[in-house]
């Protein structure tokens with residue numbers, strides 16, 4: 211390898227001559243990347259060959275499917291707030307990333323995906339494994355670009371990391387032609403810290419914050435809604451300070467879960483379709499609604515024309531396109547949640563709203579009686595999903611990262627899991643991607659090896675990406691996998707029961723033996739179906755040194771309540 | 787209520803941006819009436835002029851989504867009363883002996899159109915103006931045996947002072963660096 215020195219302006223920049231493929235690896239190292247998830251193939255082989263020489267510095271996790279790789283990278287990003295990195299080959303390798311890209315886009319997860327592409331002279335010729343991944347991934351990436359020249363690799367990667375992680379984070383994709391990977395360049399790496407067409411963080415407008423503070427101070431029934439923006443901007447302490455100083459009750463969206471300890475006295479629970487009774491009902495009673503880092507998803511708002519119409523709305527948000535998108539705001543505070551909350555808290559007066567908070571407790575008592583008690587301490591023989599989660603809370607002292615898939619078990623886990631630490635709830639919120647959990651849990655465990663990681667999966671979703679048991683076995687990542695087996699695509703069955711006259715069209719599953727499957731992958735496993743053995747089974751799982759799969763046979767036709775049916779208003783939340 | 791909006795987008799000159807911009811309309815089921823793209827008066831910056839017929843709220847939301855795209859510098863939206871706009875249309879007419887040339891010339895004069903070129907046995911007539919004007923000429927030329935017709939998308943300038951210039955200057959002083967490479 212030649213080392214040459216060039217004088218650029220006044221500065222001497224060390225330049226090393228190397229292949230584009232090696233420049234990919236060195237660029238990632240310069241960004242502090244330690245782990246990459248991926249799957250090799252023809253068009254990305256030069257990069258894999260370069261990777262061979264950097265095995266000490268850059269760990270590569272060979273998943274069993276590219277969808278597994280990208281969900282694992284998402285899981286890692288969600289527990290670390292650092293971008294997940296993925297390699298895939300051209301054609302099918304690249305198209306297998308699409309679901310993960312869409313998931314990361316809608317859940318604002320920072321990812322840098324690098325795909326191989328056919329050599330540039332072959333572009334547009336329908337060459338073997340050529341696919342126009344730039345066009346295909348366009349609507350599901352925050353940004354993407356194709357690199358056809360080796361010398362462009364470092365600057366493209368630098369820009370990719372900057373875009374993925376700044377402002378509202380998101381997935382980016384760089385497609386690198388094979389000839390660019392082979393060609394050589396004079397390598398030097400310069401991190402990107404801004405460019406003309408991109409304003410990641412709107413400047414905070416003090417006057418608006420001041421106005422908001424006056425409105426909040428004068429409110430009789432103020433209500434805070436927080437979302438993942440808190441976690442992404444690391445504003446957990448600022449949120450807590452704001453809530454405690456103003457005495458305002460706060461509720462979370464699914465992605466905001468764990469940003470505030472679940473047992474905080476002003477934490478009043480979950481919003482939305484399967485959220486808690488009180489926050490849904492009282493959304494339509496509050497006088498000032500303060501939304502922080504959330505985007506008023508339709509699963510949160512229900513019917514918009516009957517959503518919080520009585521309230522003045524303050525929206526703290528980093529993405530200007532979210533303002534007034536779904537809910538009309540009275541005061542928009544554009545900017546990073548951390549800075550916005552800091553200023554807002556300093557301008558608000560100390561206050562308490564005990565009578566108003568009491569209303570939340572009163573409604574919670576109703577929900578407790580009619581729903582929660584039966585779910586957590588059932589008096590019927592069949593196991594409920596909720597009692598499993600309650601025991602996991604106990605066994606992990608609310609310190610675990612809980613990763614969920616999509617369906618009833620997801621809603622139950624989000625409702626009943628308790629958290630002390632932030633970045634502890636990893637789930638596919640916006641896209642609702644079945645198959646997300648198993649690979650995401652692997653990524654979460656690798657991203658937070660010191661923490662217990664519990665994957666809670668339905669029997670349906672497990673079978674969408676179960677091949678990643680192979681990756682879990684190979685890496686020996688100590689993921690604790692709980693399959694809540696109801697022999698149904700439970701959430702769809704629930705809707706069929708409630709809205710389609712119990713016509714269970716294609717939702718019953720005849721399942722394989724999950725324990726044998728797991729053992730076949732070399733992962734210790736067991737199954738439990740009776741309450742008297744549940745505690746011991748969960749304890750065995752948690753105590754086991756290494757990954758473990760526990761199948762829990764639960765009641766087949768349980769439903770998740772409360773529920774705001776599609777098209778209904780939040781105040782029409784049903785308890786049964 | 788639907789009305790005509792002219793959306794003006796300033797972008798970096800990057801491959802694929804047209805796709806990203808047009809997809810914002812596709813996703814929201816907004817039909818693009820016309821779209822033109824060309825280099826702007828600022829080096830390296832492209833200007834898109836997009837005309838849609840939509841209600842105002844939906845239009846303002848889509849403009850925000852466009853502006854959110856990473857390499858888009860700024861997107862504006864104007865009502866017809868806020869812009870001066872024009873299209874160009876070309877008309878092809880066969881010059882056979884039966885053509886009543888004085889009558890044709892008369893039509894052209896009334897419309898402020900002109901013969902741009904005569905090629906072989908055809909002439910190409912050009913007219914700039916609003917869609918209604920170029921359409922009226924189309925109607926009037928039809929009896930002369932119109933052989934071909936094409937109309938461009940709209941180009942438009944707002945009838946207020948340019949805010950983009952100031953915005954661009956602010957951007958350039960604020961952003962630490964203007965990346966001029968390919969990425």
Ligand SMILES: Cc1ncc(C[n+]2csc(CCOP(=O)(O)OP(=O)(O)O)c2C)c(N)n1
Nearest residue numbers: 617618619642644668669670671699700701
């Ligand atoms: C990839 C994908 N396909 C289909 C769906 C629709 N869907 C949502 S929940 C659900 C049922 C999930 O069943 P299961 O994994 O067994 O979990 P349960 O609801 O029983 O807890 C389905 C099919 C989806 N969310 N994702």
